[in-house]
Amino acid sequence: MQEWLDPSSKLGHIRYMRISTFLNVHLVSDSTGETLNAVLRAVAPLFEGVTPLEHSYYLVRSRRQLDRVLAEIEAFPGVVLFTIAAHELREVLVEHCKRLGIPALPLLDQVLTMWEHHLKMRAGEKTGSKQALDENYFRRIDALNYTMAHDDGQMVHEFNQADVVLVGVSRTSKTPTSIYLANRGIRTGNFPLVPKAPIPHALLELTKPLVVGLKVSPDRLIAIRRNRLLSLNADATSEYVDEDSVREEITDANRLFERQNWPVIDVTRRSIEETSAAILNLLAERSAR
Structure with missing residues (x-):
């Protein structure tokens, strides 16, 4: 003391x-x-x-x-x-x-x-x-390998092999959430929504995995992005942190989630663990149905 x-x-x-x-x-x-x-x-x-x-x-x-x-x-x-x-x-x-x-x-x-x-x-x-090298252990290793290979929109054509796909604008904790889920044995891919960039048909036509939209409040997102730019000694006045641009970016993402009828989780005040728990609940509900 x-x-x-x-x-x-x-x-x-x-x-x-x-x-x-x-x-x-x-x-x-x-x-x-x-x-x-x-x-x-x-x-x-x-x-x-x-x-x-x-x-x-x-x-x-x-x-x-x-x-x-x-x-x-x-x-x-x-x-x-x-x-x-x-x-x-x-x-x-x-x-x-x-x-x-x-x-x-x-x-x-x-x-x-x-x-x-x-x-x-x-x-x-x-x-x-001594009990670790069982089916669950190898499932976690497989999930981690898959998740790392399909991070940040890589190999979207293989997303149908995932259990979960996370979609959201930049800095909505898609990667750390994906890794957390992979440690639970959940194959997870994630795709970043970039302003004015086309969205691949392979993402919009997914049927097997649970696709989840991650949204965040504009104020929170701007603060996170500014801290990110400061840590990189980058320009802190770009559209990446411009309030109007960020609000438009978030609005477009929310419209996409609504069009696709994807479940949405607000990560504004959630930890990675809380977001992952909500996704696991969605998976359980989907399995029960």
Whole structure:
């Protein structure tokens, strides 16, 4: 925890203001730690003024590896989140943390217990990475390969092989959203709408993939584009950021979405994860129909 002098104080004495609390968070996994990282990203923003100091230990599968982790936990006390399948290693970690008075939480235990009770069988001790090379893994790799090859309007003639195609004007997060979906095993292509540029018939005639239009407010888009130009030391007075031109560009895109009867997602205040979740919901609804 840090405290600093409040320079804005008008009182005749010194006042202090707390600005941040630091918390050591130890993430211990016998696999790649994806679950732990996802939980940390979800929880940390809920505590205003708290800065997590992340200590990550992945592929921990032997007592020797665990001993090094225990030494780090002792040197930097905080909280411990872990996903370890081997009962022996789990017990050592939990007992060590108990002696130190450090909270240690096995993230998957409640889920595993529920499954065991429902299925009337005990969970095994395979680590996540040992189970990774299955159909889902190869589907994700295939989706990533497809998505990278069909980014930014490349090979539109192959878009009918996609699961999802994203369409939108420049800087509507088409590429990062596509990559996020690909990591979920969704083959994703994306096409940028450029003013006065023709739209290929192959895009307009798609039948298999879910085509989604991404729209954004003019003010937000102009701000994003200006920041982009500044980072490139480019001309910040071009039509790319001209208010009238941008509004016309967005209007044309919205008209296209309406003509094609494509579902539309407003990404103005959405994160990549939220946009992707909305697209996954659209996919599920389409599949149910």
